Every structure is written in structure tokens, then in C-alpha cells.
Amino acid sequence: MDIFLQQIINGLVQGSIYALVALGYTMVYGIMGLINFAHGEVVMIGTLVTITVAGSLIKVGMPVALAGLAGLTASVLVCMALGWGLERIAYRPLRNAPRLTPLITAIGMSIILQNVAMIVWGRNYLTFPHLLPKIDFEIAGANFTAIQLLIVLVSGMTMAGLAFLVYRTKLGMAMRATAQNPQVAGLMGVNSNRVISAAFVIGSALAALAGVMVGTYYEIAHYQMGFMLGLKAFTAAVLGGIGNLAGAMAGGILLGIIEALGAGYIGDLTGGFLGSHYQDIFAFVVLIVVLMFRPSGLFGEKTGDRA
Amino acid sequence: MKRWLNPRSALGITLITAALVALPFVVAMGGQAWVRIVNFAILYIFLALGLNIVVGFAGLLDLGYIAFYAVGAYTWALLASPHFGLHWPIWAILPIGAGLACVAGVLLGSPTLKLRGDYLAIVTLGFGEIVRIFMNNLNAPVNITNGPQGITLIDPVAFGAFKFSGNSQIFGFTISGPQKYYFLLVALAVIVVIINLRLQNSRIGRAWQAIREDEIAAKAVGINTRNIKLLAFAMGASFGGVAGGIFAAMQGFVSPESFSLIESVMILAMVVLGGMGHIPGVILGAVLLTFLPEVLRYGVGPLQMAVFGKMLVDPESLRMLVFGLALVLVMRFKPAGLWPSPERKRELTGGA
Amino acid sequence: MGALLEARAVAKHFGGVKALRDVSLSIREGEIYGLIGPNGAGKTTFFNCLTGLYVPDGGGFEFSGAPLQANAPHQAAERGIARTFQNIRLFANMTALENVMVGRHVRTRAGVLGAMLQTRATREEEAAIRQRAEALLHYVRIEDKADDLAKNLSYGDQRRLEIARALATEPRLLCLDEPAAGMNATETEELRELIEGIRKDGTTILLIEHDVKLVMGLCDRVAVLDYGALVIEDVPAVVQKDQRVIEAYLGA
Numbered sequence: 001m002d003i004f005l006q007q008i009i010n011g012l013v014q015g016s017i018y019a020l021v022a023l024g025y026t027m028v029y030g031i032m033g034l035i036n037f038a039h040g041e042v043v044m045i046g047t048l049v050t051i052t053v054a055g056s057l058i059k060v061g062m063p064v065a066l067a068g069l070a071g072l073t074a075s076v077l078v079c080m081a082l083g084w085g086l087e088r089i090a091y092r093p094l095r096n097a098p099r100l101t102p103l104i105t106a107i108g109m110s111i112i113l114q115n116v117a118m119i120v121w122g123r124n125y126l127t128f129p130h131l132l133p134k135i136d137f138e139i140a141g142a143n144f145t146a147i148q149l150l151i152v153l154v155s156g157m158t159m160a161g162l163a164f165l166v167y168r169t170k171l172g173m174a175m176r177a178t179a180q181n182p183q184v185a186g187l188m189g190v191n192s193n194r195v196i197s198a199a200f201v202i203g204s205a206l207a208a209l210a211g212v213m214v215g216t217y218y219e220i221a222h223y224q225m226g227f228m229l230g231l232k233a234f235t236a237a238v239l240g241g242i243g244n245l246a247g248a249m250a251g252g253i254l255l256g257i258i259e260a261l262g263a264g265y266i267g268d269l270t271g272g273f274l275g276s277h278y279q280d281i282f283a284f285v286v287l288i289v290v291l292m293f294r295p296s297g298l299f300g301e302k303t304g305d306r307a
Numbered sequence: 308m309k310r311w312l313n314p315r316s317a318l319g320i321t322l323i324t325a326a327l328v329a330l331p332f333v334v335a336m337g338g339q340a341w342v343r344i345v346n347f348a349i350l351y352i353f354l355a356l357g358l359n360i361v362v363g364f365a366g367l368l369d370l371g372y373i374a375f376y377a378v379g380a381y382t383w384a385l386l387a388s389p390h391f392g393l394h395w396p397i398w399a400i401l402p403i404g405a406g407l408a409c410v411a412g413v414l415l416g417s418p419t420l421k422l423r424g425d426y427l428a429i430v431t432l433g434f435g436e437i438v439r440i441f442m443n444n445l446n447a448p449v450n451i452t453n454g455p456q457g458i459t460l461i462d463p464v465a466f467g468a469f470k471f472s473g474n475s476q477i478f479g480f481t482i483s484g485p486q487k488y489y490f491l492l493v494a495l496a497v498i499v500v501i502i503n504l505r506l507q508n509s510r511i512g513r514a515w516q517a518i519r520e521d522e523i524a525a526k527a528v529g530i531n532t533r534n535i536k537l538l539a540f541a542m543g544a545s546f547g548g549v550a551g552g553i554f555a556a557m558q559g560f561v562s563p564e565s566f567s568l569i570e571s572v573m574i575l576a577m578v579v580l581g582g583m584g585h586i587p588g589v590i591l592g593a594v595l596l597t598f599l600p601e602v603l604r605y606g607v608g609p610l611q612m613a614v615f616g617k618m619l620v621d622p623e624s625l626r627m628l629v630f631g632l633a634l635v636l637v638m639r640f641k642p643a644g645l646w647p648s649p650e651r652k653r654e655l656t657g658g659a
Numbered sequence: 660m661g662a663l664l665e666a667r668a669v670a671k672h673f674g675g676v677k678a679l680r681d682v683s684l685s686i687r688e689g690e691i692y693g694l695i696g697p698n699g700a701g702k703t704t705f706f707n708c709l710t711g712l713y714v715p716d717g718g719g720f721e722f723s724g725a726p727l728q729a730n731a732p733h734q735a736a737e738r739g740i741a742r743t744f745q746n747i748r749l750f751a752n753m754t755a756l757e758n759v760m761v762g763r764h765v766r767t768r769a770g771v772l773g774a775m776l777q778t779r780a781t782r783e784e785e786a787a788i789r790q791r792a793e794a795l796l797h798y799v800r801i802e803d804k805a806d807d808l809a810k811n812l813s814y815g816d817q818r819r820l821e822i823a824r825a826l827a828t829e830p831r832l833l834c835l836d837e838p839a840a841g842m843n844a845t846e847t848e849e850l851r852e853l854i855e856g857i858r859k860d861g862t863t864i865l866l867i868e869h870d871v872k873l874v875m876g877l878c879d880r881v882a883v884l885d886y887g888a889l890v891i892e893d894v895p896a897v898v899q900k901d902q903r904v905i906e907a908y909l910g911a
Contacts (some may be wrong), residue, residue, distance in 0.1 A: 036427050093639055100368055101638050103425050104579055105570055108634030114474045115628040119620055227568075231436075232430065277444050284433035291426055426831035502775050509781070510767055510788065517750050524748035527710060529828050531764025538771060541840025643784045 002141030007264040013148045015256020016155035019141035020210040021233030022248040024203025030179045030243030031199050040230015042204050046211025047074040047221040048121050053128050076208040077142035083204025116221040125222050128215035136220035151213045235287040241297025319378040331489040342485035348597040349492040355548025355577040355593040356499045359542035363584030365539035366519035368428040371435030379404035379551025384561045387462035405488035408548025409541045441561040457562025464556045582644030600626040663688045664753045671716035678704040680888040691864045693878035701887040702867045711735040736765050741830035745837045751810035762827025795823040811841040815846045834865045840891035
């Protein structure tokens with residue numbers, strides 16, 4: 001039973017990170033129907049920028065907490081600029097192209113970002129600075145750390161903030177209107193370029209936050225780390241019903257838990273034939289199964305193909 | 308029926324044949340390494356034309372194509388190496404590899420082909436990763452794939468006693484292993500070009516194009532769109548399987564590393580950059596993207612040393628950077644590819 | 660003559676909107692059957708159910724004595740039901756000839772293997788497909804446009820091409836969805852001749868049309884839909900005088 005609880009906790013933590021990243025996919029997809037393949041790389045850039053900024057500030061003697069905060073701020077700003085630039089340079093000119101064109105562009109941008117990161121930060125794994133003290137808690141035989149607690153709390157708060165933004169502000173209303181029908185929203189005076197830019201910028205800020213969390217949690221980072229994370233977050237978005245914000249959050253947490261439980265029990269289930277290194281398979285299996293049987297996701301409305 | 312053997316095309320065919328025969332001997336003057344590079348270009352042409360059936364003809368974006376290549380390669384590796392002590396002949400392995408790849412294609416395709424384009428892309432991508440993860444991990448508790456170390460000492464292609472590895476004497480000529488493979492690969496590539504051409508102008512080829520143009524109208528005239536799409540998927544997969552087998556035999560070594568997502572993207576890029584559905588365009592794409600890294604390796608590395616006195620950017624990441632940029636720029640400025648078929652060009656630039 | 664098509668209590672709703680309410684009608688072999696009604700009456704929905712693009716929520720069809728499978732458009736075509744679309748759906752970047760050749764798909768067999776090996780059977784079939792397609796282009800009088808891309812044809816020619824493509828499937832029932840929409844008087848007259856010719860050559864026709872004059876002049880029997888329900892099914896002379904029909908059209 002304690003393994004079960006332990007895996008639930010691990011899954012919840014991992015799932016909170018997926019949820020933050022999934023929100024970026026779902027916002028962009030909801031508004032313009034594009035799978036922003038490069039979103040995972042934004043997370044990676046977020047982690048690596050934090051390492052550089054916080055790491056060098058700590059080295060010159062700044063208090064750890066302050067350096068961490070500076071690193072977080074820098075990474076959020078860099079990623080917001082990156083998200084804005086991505087949309088402006090790569091996707092905006094293709095707004096009316098057949099849908100495969102922006103998808104291929106997105107793959108291209110993903111490759112570019114990875115390799116720029118490799119040129120800047122090198123090929124090797126980097127260690128993430130210790131920003132938080134290690135404190136362990138124990139409940140009913142399951143352990144968790146202060147870092148894990150903080151990840152869940154911060155992502156919960158961030159998502160609440162996003163929900164407020166989308167459902168209670170003018171910008172949020174414009175975003176929802178554009179997602180419903182860009183032409184009509186335009187006629188009502190919504191500037192769709194600004195709405196789309198906003199979706200990219202907000203999504204990227206969340207990605208940066210997720211990047212910092214991943215770094216603090218796993219304590220290492222690498223220029224290729226964004227890809228798999230992005231893919232899983234996309235799966236989470238599909239699982240929750242792509243285009244649906246609450247769905248992305250729920251999908252992220254659900255996927256985290258499925259993965260953690262799957263990895264914890266796959267050995268027993270297959271009589272030791274498959275081990276926990278098959279963890280990455282669960283996300284893809286979930287993706288394929290969801291798209292096959294419920295392509296609108298668990299919480300999505302049944303909508304027709306907009307293409 | 309048009310007779311194509313008028314004097315001019317006869318001359319053209321003779322010249323092309325002569326050039327193709329001379330090529331491996333000319334490039335061999337720069338070393339056998341260059342023959343190997345040429346061989347890879349042809350292997351990629353073969354792969355890209357296989358994928359062209361799926362992407363170019365049927366309009367299905369497949370980002371997991373490399374998985375079928377991997378199935379073919381591992382089939383050869385397991386059935387013709389000391390790993391299991393099996394040494395089956397080519398006429399048994401190659402069809403088995405193609406068949407298994409085809410089955411994998413049908414298994415993946417039948418539930419997913421109703422998905423719209425971008426979802427299909429992600430699902431096939433996921434499938435490619437699943438296959439790779441299995442290859443990486445199926446070494447315990449039963450050692451099937453030998454995990455990340457891969458499988459070595461794989462048998463070369465052989466017809467009876469005639470082996471494609473090592474030097475042979477033919478008509479007093481010495482012909483090297485890579486040169487022999489070259490001719491095998493050219494023969495395969497010619498076959499796949501002919502198959503592509505014939506399919507394009509057939510009942511099935513028209514059905515593919517009709518589905519690409521308007522799926523609902525295609526259904527209404529009685530095309531079973533699901534089966535016809537599945538057919539494209541299965542055919543592409545089989546070609547991938549054959550190419551994988553030849554790859555394993557030619558290298559003598561396979562490991563999961565050769566079958567990463569980036570390889571799928573690379574082959575897709577050959578099709579897309581060259582010109583989807585247009586056979587000469589796809590060939591151009593495959594040749595360009597095979598030689599680009601070599602040019603960068605031999606050109607940019609020394610150039611940096613000469614200008615800056617040290618390596619600022621390593622050629623491998625530069626190669627990927629150029630590749631990513633090429634994808635973005637071509638999609639932006641020539642969305643129908645560098646050498647599109649006339650009709651596809653209209654399709655992709657004419658809006659909607 | 661017996662019934663070629665029986666619709667039995669066909670129902671279809673979209674959310675709360677009842678697009679078809681238990682529509683039952685029967686089309687006889689060899690007739691021209693008109694389906695009219697105000698905008699949104701459910702005519703095209705009926706077509707889409709019949710040709711397998713929609714799955715009815717209730718009821719079903721029987722075609723020449725055997726039930727039609729729902730949700731299988733390609734099988735409807737195979738059984739002998741062909742259609743055109745209200746907003747014209749041609750294969751825009753294929754030539755006129757190729758469009759009609761695609762229409763032969765369901766009546767031909769050549770597979771991948773035959774195409775790859777270019778067997779004699781495949782070559783002969785391919786030649787037959789081409790010949791038949793050329794003949795059909797001639798039949799609808801656009802043979803001189805054979806090599807033009809479908810999207811470059813004039814509006815009237817696109818309508819004709821769509822009919823030729825439908826005829827290529829050798830239908831027993833040809834369903835035309837507003838074929839005269841957007842046509843001028845001369846074009847409409849030519850279309851009328853074409854439709855009568857098709858019937859004379861043995862194909863039953865189901866016609867959705869807004870042009871009441873065309874329908875009344877052309878059809879043997881007419882059915883009127885209003886708010887998804889069948890109002891009347893009878894010969895034009897009776898339908899024209901029916902009070903309910905007049906009300907439906909005047910929106911009383």
C-alpha cells in the first residue's frame with residue numbers, strides 16, 4: 001500500500017509539471033489549431049537559462065534564495081520573448097497555409113532550438129543548483145520532499161491564476177472568443193494577432209516555470225530534455241481534451257499518475273518481463289488509445305473536424 | 308501507348324546508365340568512404356520514395372516511418388547473425404522483414420488512419436518511439452535485441468557463394484564491397500522509382516489523389532478510403548522493411564540509436580523539401596540531405612580552423628541547425644518543395 | 660414498376676434540432692423524383708443519410724430489395740447510389756478526365772500488384788476506364804475540357820463534370836443536390852435536357868431543387884419536406900395545389 005501511495009505522490013508531482021506544459025499546447029491549439037511542436041524546447045531553454053543565471057549569481061556570492069528568484073525571473077522573461085518570437089517569425093506567416101505546413105515548421109523550430117541550446121550550453125548534462133533545502137516528510141509510509149510539495153502548490157496556484165485570467169479578464173474573453181470563431185471575434189473588434197501572441201507568451205511563461213520545476217526536481221538538465229517532456233505534455237493535453245484548459249490540468253495530473261503507477265507495477269503485471277525502464281511507453285500508449293477511442297479527450301466537447 | 312524509346316530518350320537513358328555505372332569507380336578515387344556515402348544516398352532515395360507513397364501520394368503525415376525500417380533491420384540482424392546463431396538466406400529474410408514491417412504498418416494504421424493529419428503525425432511519432440524503446444530494452448530477462456549495444460557481425464548480402472562484402476574479381480576488375488552494394492542499391496532504387504511511377508498513374512494512385520483532394524467526395528464515388536489509405540501505409544512500411552534489411556547487411560551492425568525520431572524527421576524532410584509526390588523532387592531531397600552533412604563536415608570544420616584557428620561550432624550541431632532552418636525556410640517560401648510536381652505546386656500555393 | 664428505394668421512418672437530429680422526423684418515402688424504378696422544401700427543411704440531411712455520410716438516428720433505407728448499411732458511403736456507391744453535392748465537390752487539382760476516371764473506381768478492380776507489374780489485365784482495364792471516362796465527358800458535352808483542371812472549369816461545366824463523375828459509378832439511382840443552383844435560364848434548360856436524357860437511358864433520379872418550376876416540369880412525383888417532416892408525396896399537379904405546401908413556402 002505504501003508503494004501505491006508513494007507512486008501517487010510521485011505521479012502528482014510529475015503530473016503538475018506536465019499540466020503546466022500542457023496548458024501551453026492547449027491554449028495555442030485551442031486558439032489557432034496548431035500543435036506547437038517546439039513548446040517542449042521552450043521548457044528546456046527555461047531550465048538552462050535558470051542554471052546559467054542562478055548558478056553564476058550563487059558563484060559570485062548572492063544568497064541562494066535570491067539567486068533562485070533571479071534565475072526564475074530571467075527564465076520566464078527569456079521564454080516569453082522566445083514564445084513571442086516563435087509565433088511572430090515562424091508561425092504567423094503560415095496562418096492560412098494547409099495545416100501540415102506549420103506542423104513541419106514547428107518540427108524545424110524544435111530542431112533549431114535544440115541545436116542552438118547545444119551550441120550555447122554544450123552536449124553534456126548540467127547540474128541544476130540546489131535552490132531549496134532538502135526536507136523530507138512522511139505520511140503513512142510514503143515519503144515526500146519540500147520540493148515536491150512546493151511544485152504541486154505552485155502549479156496549483158499558477159493554474160488558478162490562469163483560470164482567473166481566462167475567465168475573468170478582458171484578454172481572457174478575447175481568447176475564448178477567438179478560439180470559438182476567429183472571424184466573428186475579429187468582427188467584434190478582437191485583435192486576433194494580439195490574442196495569439198498572448199497565448200504564446202503566457203504558455204511560454206508557464207513553460208519556463210515548469211522548466212525551473214523540472215530542474216529543481218531532477219537536479220540535472222540537458223539540451224534534449226524538452227522533447228520527451230513536450231510530447232508527454234501534449235499527450236496530457238489530448239487526454240484532457242485539447243483546447244480545454246481544465247482538461248489540460250486534469251490530463252497532466254492523470255498522465256503523471258498513470259506513468260508513476262505503471263512504472264511501479266509493470267514488473268508485477270508482466271511477471272518481470274517488462275521493467276520500469278518502459279515508463280516512457282505509457283504516455284504513448286495513452287495517447288494512441290485516447291485518440292482511437294475518444295479523440296475529443298476525457299473532458300473535451302465532441303466537436304467536428306475544423307479543417 | 309506512348310513509345311518512349313525515341314532516339315533522344317534512348318540517348319538520355321544510355322548516358323544516365325553510363326554515368327550510374329561509372330559513378331562508384333569515380334568516387335572511389337576519393338576513397339571507399341565516398342562510395343559508402345553514395346550508397347547511403349541511394350538507400351535514402353529508396354526510403355524516401357517508400358515514404359513518398361504514404362505522404363506524397365496518400366497525403367498521410369507519418370512521423371514514425373523509421374520504425375518500419377527498424378523492423379526490417381532487426382529482422383535481418385536476428386535471422387542472419389551469430390546472435391541467435393541463425394544464418395538464413397536473403398530470399399527468406401528480406402520478404403520476412405518486409406512482411407513484418409507491413410504487418411506493423413497495418414496494426415498501427417488500422418486504428419489511427421481516421422485521425423486527421425496532425426494527430427496522425429503525433430501518433431505515428433509515438434509509435435516510432437515505442438518501437439525504439441522496446442529495442443533498447445528487450446535484452447532482459449530474455450535477450451532478444453541485445454539492448455543498446457545492438458547486434459554485431461551481421462551477415463552481408465549474399466547470393467549463394469557471392470558475398471557483397473570484401474573485394475571480388477569480375478572480368479579481371481577488382482570491385483570492392485561498397486561498390487557491389489552500390490549496384491544492388493541502384494537496382495533497388497530503379498525498381499522503387501518504377502513502382503512509384505506506375506502506382507501514380509493507376510487506379511489506386513488516382514484514388515489516393517482523390518482522397519487527398521476531397522475525402523468526402525472520394526467516399527461518395529465509392530472509394531473505401533480507410534482501406535485505400537491503409538494500403539498506402541502498408542506499402543510504405545514494406546519498403547521501409549526492405550531498406551532496413553539492406554541497411555543491416557551493409558553495415559554489419561544495428562543498434563537502436565540508428566532508429567531515432569530524428570531519422571524519421573530526416574526522411575520526411577527529404578520528401579517534403581524535395582517536393583511531395585514528385586518523384587524527381589524526392590530524389591533531389593534525398594541526395595541533398597545525405598550530402599549536406601558531409602559537405603558541412605569536410606567543408607565547415609576545416610574552414611573554421613582556418614579562419615578562427617579553432618572549432619567554434621561543431622559540424623554535427625551545425626548540420627542539424629542547417630537542417631532545421633531548411634525546414635522552416637522551405638515551408639515559408641516554397642511550401643510545395645524545391646522541385647514540386649506542377650500540380651502539387653498549384654495545390655499548395657493556390658490557397659485553401 | 661416496383662420501388663427502387665424505400666425510406667422507412669428516417670430520423671436524424673443534431674443536438675436538440677430534429678432535422679428529419681420519421682421521413683418515409685418510396686422512389687420507383689425509372690422515375691424522376693423531386694424533393695423540395697424551404698431552406699433548412701432537411702433535404703440535404705436526407706441525402707447525407709441516404710448516401711451514408713450521416714448515420715440516421717432512427718429508421719433506415721431499403722434499396723432494390725435489400726437494406727442499406729448506414730455509415731458506409733463507399734458501399735452506397737457500390738450498391739448503385741451516386742450523388743452530386745450542393746456546393747460542388749470535385750477533385751479540384753485533377754483534370755476533368757481524371758475526375759471521371761476516379762468515378763470508375765468502384766466498378767474496376769486493378770490493385771497495387773497489377774499496377775506494379777503492369778499486367779495485361781491492368782493495362783486493358785486502364786484503357787477501358789479512360790475510354791469510358793471520355794465517353795461520359797462527351798455525354799455531358801464537356802469533352803473539349805478533358806485536360807483542364809476541374810477547378811478551372813466554368814461553374815456550369817463543374818456541375819456537368821460532377822454529374823459525369825457520378826454517372827461513372829454506373830448508378831441505378833442518381834441523387835442530384837440542387838444542380839440548377841446559380842444557373843441562368845439557358846443553362847437550366849440544358850440541364851433539364853441532360854437530366855431527362857439520363858432518365859431515358861435508364862437511371863432513376865432523385866432531385867433536390869429550389870427552382871420549383873424546373874421540379875414541377877421535370878419530375879414524375881414530388882415530395883415536400885418542412886421542418887424535417889414529410890408534408891406530401893404526390894404528382895406535381897396535386898402538390899402544387901396543396902394548401903400545406905403553399906403555407907410552408909409562404910412561411911405562414
